[in-house]
Amino acid sequence: MDLTFQTKKQDDGEYVYFNGEINEDAEVSLAELPKHLESTCVFNMKHVTSINSCGVRAWINFLREAEKSRNITFEECPPEIVSQINMIPNFRGKSHIRSVFASYVCENCDSQHLQLFTEGENLPTSPDEEVPEITCQKCGETMEMEELENEFFSWLDHAK
Numbered sequence: 001m002d003l004t005f006q007t008k009k010q011d012d013g014e015y016v017y018f019n020g021e022i023n024e025d026a027e028v029s030l031a032e033l034p035k036h037l038e039s040t041c042v043f044n045m046k047h048v049t050s051i052n053s054c055g056v057r058a059w060i061n062f063l064r065e066a067e068k069s070r071n072i073t074f075e076e077c078p079p080e081i082v083s084q085i086n087m088i089p090n091f092r093g094k095s096h097i098r099s100v101f102a103s104y105v106c107e108n109c110d111s112q113h114l115q116l117f118t119e120g121e122n123l124p125t126s127p128d129e130e131v132p133e134i135t136c137q138k139c140g141e142t143m144e145m146e147e148l149e150n151e152f153f154s155w156l157d158h159a160k
């Protein structure tokens with residue numbers, strides 16, 4: 001599914017809910033968006049399903065434009081978006097990141113879980129900080145994060 005978005009004005013800014021795939025067609029979907037955005041925006045990434053290299057390029061161009069004279073915050077970034085943010089600093093540019101989803105697996109029963117980490121609640125402040133243990137809802141064993149914690153959270157260091 002191609003990238004779509006819905007916007008919603010709230011007290012703390014304009015929320016943009018992205019949905020679908022950031023691919024080679026994203027350039028078209030994103031082209032007109034910066035013109036309409038308010039000065040404070042929150043980009044909700046929860047329903048971005050996948051991203052490819054053409055999509056990354058389109059996104060970076062879009063963000064560069066959108067960031068001009070705007071404060072942008074990313075929230076609810078799925079693991080795939082976090083990987084992009086870690087690999088390509090321009091993917092988030094100057095934007096603030098306030099929450100991310102990490103993927104967990106239970107080695108005992110194969111359950112999977114997406115855990116939200118939110119700034120001011122359970123999000124670490126540096127990549128080396130200990131992350132609270134997550135317990136499997138099914139069998140009660142401790143779940144493992146799919147990526148190395150200090151790598152998954154390495155973007156926290158670039159944030160300063």
Ligand SMILES: [Zn+2]
Nearest residue numbers: 106109136139
């Ligand atoms: Zn389990």
